[in-house]
Amino acid sequence: MNDRTTMTERKIHISLPSTGEEECEAVRESILSGWVTQGPKVAAFEKLFAEMHQVPHALAVTSCTTGLHLALAGLGVGPGDEVIIPAFTWIATANVVLYCGATPVFVDVDPATNNIDPEDVARKVTERTKAIIPVHLFGLCADMDAIRAVLPDGVHVIEDAACASGASYKGTPAGGLGDVASFSFHPRKSITTGEGGMVTTVHPELAEKMDKMRNHGAEISEEQRHHGPSPWRLPEFNMLGFNYRMTDLQGAMGLVQLGKLEGFIEERQKWAEHYCSELEGLDWLQMPRIPAEGRHAWQAFVTRVDPASAPHTRNDIMAKLNDRGVATRPGTHAVHELGFYRERFGLEPDDFPGAHDCAANTMAIPLHNRMDAEDYAHVVDCLRGLD
Numbered sequence: 001m002n003d004r005t006t007m008t009e010r011k012i013h014i015s016l017p018s019t020g021e022e023e024c025e026a027v028r029e030s031i032l033s034g035w036v037t038q039g040p041k042v043a044a045f046e047k048l049f050a051e052m053h054q055v056p057h058a059l060a061v062t063s064c065t066t067g068l069h070l071a072l073a074g075l076g077v078g079p080g081d082e083v084i085i086p087a088f089t090w091i092a093t094a095n096v097v098l099y100c101g102a103t104p105v106f107v108d109v110d111p112a113t114n115n116i117d118p119e120d121v122a123r124k125v126t127e128r129t130k131a132i133i134p135v136h137l138f139g140l141c142a143d144m145d146a147i148r149a150v151l152p153d154g155v156h157v158i159e160d161a162a163c164a165s166g167a168s169y170k171g172t173p174a175g176g177l178g179d180v181a182s183f184s185f186h187p188r189k190s191i192t193t194g195e196g197g198m199v200t201t202v203h204p205e206l207a208e209k210m211d212k213m214r215n216h217g218a219e220i221s222e223e224q225r226h227h228g229p230s231p232w233r234l235p236e237f238n239m240l241g242f243n244y245r246m247t248d249l250q251g252a253m254g255l256v257q258l259g260k261l262e263g264f265i266e267e268r269q270k271w272a273e274h275y276c277s278e279l280e281g282l283d284w285l286q287m288p289r290i291p292a293e294g295r296h297a298w299q300a301f302v303t304r305v306d307p308a309s310a311p312h313t314r315n316d317i318m319a320k321l322n323d324r325g326v327a328t329r330p331g332t333h334a335v336h337e338l339g340f341y342r343e344r345f346g347l348e349p350d351d352f353p354g355a356h357d358c359a360a361n362t363m364a365i366p367l368h369n370r371m372d373a374e375d376y377a378h379v380v381d382c383l384r385g386l387d
């Protein structure tokens with residue numbers, strides 16, 4: 001009876017950031033140092049991030065969204081250009097295309113992976129296609145080889161790696177699978193700096209251009225100016241830039257978080273496998289795909305409720321789990337069904353049946369680094385009890 005009471009009072013969040021005294025100490029040090037905007041901590045964060053993702057260039061920015069915008073601007077994407085994006089993703093993947101005055105071209109996703117469907121990419125390519133933004137949704141890398149195989153030469157590949165810190169595909173980490181990539185450190189992702197992002201690229205000239213563009217287009221950085229010998233020297237500005245600089249407070253926090261990333265993913269991997277084996281018997285609940293060709297970063301554990309065999313509707317299941325203290329969420333949005341895109345481009349739900357299916361039937365269940373064995377047992381118990 002006692003057991004039962006604690007079980008019903010348990011509250012399991014869909015996601016919680018794992019931060020502690022080390023992050024506090026690092027940020028404190030940064031505040032007391034007197035250098036609080038982009039500086040030595042950001043530089044150290046970028047260096048470690050680049051090393052861990054085996055890419056030559058990493059640039060910290062204010063979010064994954066501004067990082068994607070920077071990437072498109074750096075590649076010169078503008079009016080008249082088409083940019084291919086999946087229809088099932090966070091809205092930012094589409095918004096950044098419009099920030100550049102270019103046209104987002106939606107492509108359907110494969111409900112087995114939640115990722116962009118290369119066959120539909122092939123159908124949507126035109127002579128105006130300038131770039132594609134494959135999304136590594138929930139930490140599972142998109143099938144980059146299959147995507148490349150259907151793209152004409154010269155189409156830029158931009159990874160939306162918001163959920164993919166630490167993920168890999170056929171031996172290559174996310175961040176080096178295209179021309180440029182953007183990661184997120186929003187608290188909902190595996191490591192966080194409050195808000196924040198990281199842009200990576202394999203191209204040195206693009207890195208140099210984006211480095212300037214994130215700092216108003218200035219030819220020399222604040223640090224160079226501050227520490228240089230010529231006090232009269234102001235930077236030259238030869239391009240339109242933005243202020244997308246990360247603060248050194250966030251850089252300091254990010255450095256500590258990054259040191260924990262491997263451990264976070266290993267722990268998530270272990271519990272993801274646990275869910276898969278414990279929930280195997282529920283034939284109405286499909287488990288996420290565990291890739292053989294690389295590493296899933298498990299930003300989220302997203303299941304699919306089969307409407308034909310589930311004991312209740314997906315939404316009723318979510319409500320019942322909520323009553324027992326288990327938070328769940330739909331995976332993400334079918335962007336073509338959101339008011340702004342639906343109206344502006346005259347889109348119908350059926351235009352992208354895979355994305356529509358994903359939005360209607362996916363259900364993320366709790367998986368993060370602030371859960372213990374009893375929490376996982378409770379989630380499994382609640383799901384089994386629904387039958």
Ligand SMILES: *Cc1c(COP(=O)(O)O)cnc(C)c1O
Nearest residue numbers: 063064065090092162184185186
């Ligand atoms: C979270 C997320 C973003 C946005 O990241 P921010 O850092 O909040 O800008 C973009 N794309 C995808 C797929 C995401 O999950």
